Amino acid sequence: MAAVNQVYIAIIGAGGVGKCFLSQLQALAARKPSPKLSLCYISTSRKALYNVDYSPVSLEGVTESLAASTQAPPPLPQVIDYLASAPAKVVLVDNTSSQDVADAYPLALSRGLSIVTPNKKAFSGSYKLWQDIFTASATSGAKVYHESSVGAGLPVISTLKDLVDTGDKVTKIEGVFSGTMSFLFNSFAPTEGQGGKWSEEVKKAKALGYTEPDPRDDLNGLDVARKLTILARLAGLPVESPTSFPVQSLIPKELETCSTGDEFLDKLPAFDQQMEDTKAAAEKAGKVVRFVGSIDVATQQVKVGLEQFDRSHPIASLKGSDNIISFYTERYGSNPLIIQGAGAGGDVTAMGVTGDLIKVLSQIA
Numbered sequence: 001m002a003a004v005n006q007v008y009i010a011i012i013g014a015g016g017v018g019k020c021f022l023s024q025l026q027a028l029a030a031r032k033p034s035p036k037l038s039l040c041y042i043s044t045s046r047k048a049l050y051n052v053d054y055s056p057v058s059l060e061g062v063t064e065s066l067a068a069s070t071q072a073p074p075p076l077p078q079v080i081d082y083l084a085s086a087p088a089k090v091v092l093v094d095n096t097s098s099q100d101v102a103d104a105y106p107l108a109l110s111r112g113l114s115i116v117t118p119n120k121k122a123f124s125g126s127y128k129l130w131q132d133i134f135t136a137s138a139t140s141g142a143k144v145y146h147e148s149s150v151g152a153g154l155p156v157i158s159t160l161k162d163l164v165d166t167g168d169k170v171t172k173i174e175g176v177f178s179g180t181m182s183f184l185f186n187s188f189a190p191t192e193g194q195g196g197k198w199s200e201e202v203k204k205a206k207a208l209g210y211t212e213p214d215p216r217d218d219l220n221g222l223d224v225a226r227k228l229t230i231l232a233r234l235a236g237l238p239v240e241s242p243t244s245f246p247v248q249s250l251i252p253k254e255l256e257t258c259s260t261g262d263e264f265l266d267k268l269p270a271f272d273q274q275m276e277d278t279k280a281a282a283e284k285a286g287k288v289v290r291f292v293g294s295i296d297v298a299t300q301q302v303k304v305g306l307e308q309f310d311r312s313h314p315i316a317s318l319k320g321s322d323n324i325i326s327f328y329t330e331r332y333g334s335n336p337l338i339i340q341g342a343g344a345g346g347d348v349t350a351m352g353v354t355g356d357l358i359k360v361l362s363q364i365a
């Protein structure tokens with residue numbers, strides 16, 4: 001039988017963020033004698049490591065042990081059954097971007113498993129899934145935290161929750177929510193100097209690893225729309241889905257049907273003039289163009305797309321691939337509360353997940 005102050009950790013996903021989380025978990029477990037943290041399950045999409053008698057999986061060299069494992073992950077309902085029968089409380093860490101795993105949150109929560117995750121899918125999918133998740137959590141008492149689903153480790157979600165819970169009135173949220181878009185526009189339309197050609201900047205961003213394998217997955221705006229959906233819902237707007245409000249795609253219509261990302265990049269230079277015109281129009285007004293998301297809480301308007309900003313505006317003078325999120329509220333008046341910094345990267349994203357885990361532990365252990 002497990003000691004009273006033991007908590008089991010189950011991890012799904014061991015990629016870029018998952019591996020950084022594992023190393024932070026190992027350090028946390030070493031630092032924090034109570035509650036004793038024991039890994040009872042870890043899987044990728046093809047491999048799993050767990051013991052039917054819940055004896056802990058060693059955190060030492062776990063990535064290598066997982067790679068060498070011959071166990072396949074059982075179907076999710078079976079994993080949830082296994083975890084719900086554990087002889088101590090369980091925190092499930094979802095480090096995937098899987099919709100299937102996200103869809104299983106209501107079941108997991110209703111069976112008493114707390115969840116921490118950087119996965120946006122559960123919170124930006126259908127509004128029904130959102131409601132099912134928080135209803136299951138409220139009913140069973142299991143916790144659910146997802147700080148890294150917006151702005152990676154930046155304290156965006158916790159700040160918004162604090163603003164709302166303490167009775168401030170959030171009137172508007174505005175920002176650059178994508179590291180890829182941030183990098184692209186900071187180099188295509190810098191506040192000082194000329195900037196490069198649009199297609200060249202997209203190629204450069206891909207070569208530096210800032211884009212998805214197919215850059216259209218960044219340029220379609222959906223990733224930003226998902227983050228806006230999460231923040232709008234937390235601010236009290238019942239947004240139905242990330243496609244239920246205007247989202248500007250930067251993929252030229254003619255290139256939507258390219259069969260590969262490479263074909264898209266080869267053909268993109270032919271459309272550089274469209275983006276040059278957008279940049280020139282902003283310059284004529286003494287401004288720069290940026291790809292932003294905004295939520296006007298009073299009018300319930302959510303939108304994602306290109307906007308012009310004065311060169312002195314904090315959004316215009318962002319650097320590198322940083323994110324910036326401004327909260328306009330009654331208490332903060334005309335000077336918004338601004339959060340800025342790296343919005344992607346394994347270590348900072350895992351920090352948000354580990355921080356969430358610590359919050360859950362303080363409530364359940």
Ligand SMILES: NC(=O)c1ccc[n+]([C@@H]2O[C@H](COP(=O)([O-])OP(=O)(O)OC[C@H]3O[C@@H](n4cnc5c(N)ncnc54)[C@H](OP(=O)(O)O)[C@@H]3O)[C@@H](O)[C@H]2O)c1
Pocket residue numbers: 012013014015016017018043044045046047073095096097098100101118119120148149151152343344345346349
């Ligand atoms: N990377 C960042 O900077 C960043 C920033 C903010 C948020 N996030 C979010 O963090 C999450 C993880 O990102 P990542 O960069 O670590 O992704 P990744 O490197 O692609 O890793 C994903 C991991 O999840 C596993 N996986 C996928 N589907 C699964 C399933 N159905 N069942 C079990 N395992 C599954 C993969 O296993 P296989 O390899 O076997 O497929 C892999 O181990 C995503 O939701 C992402 O949006 C990432």
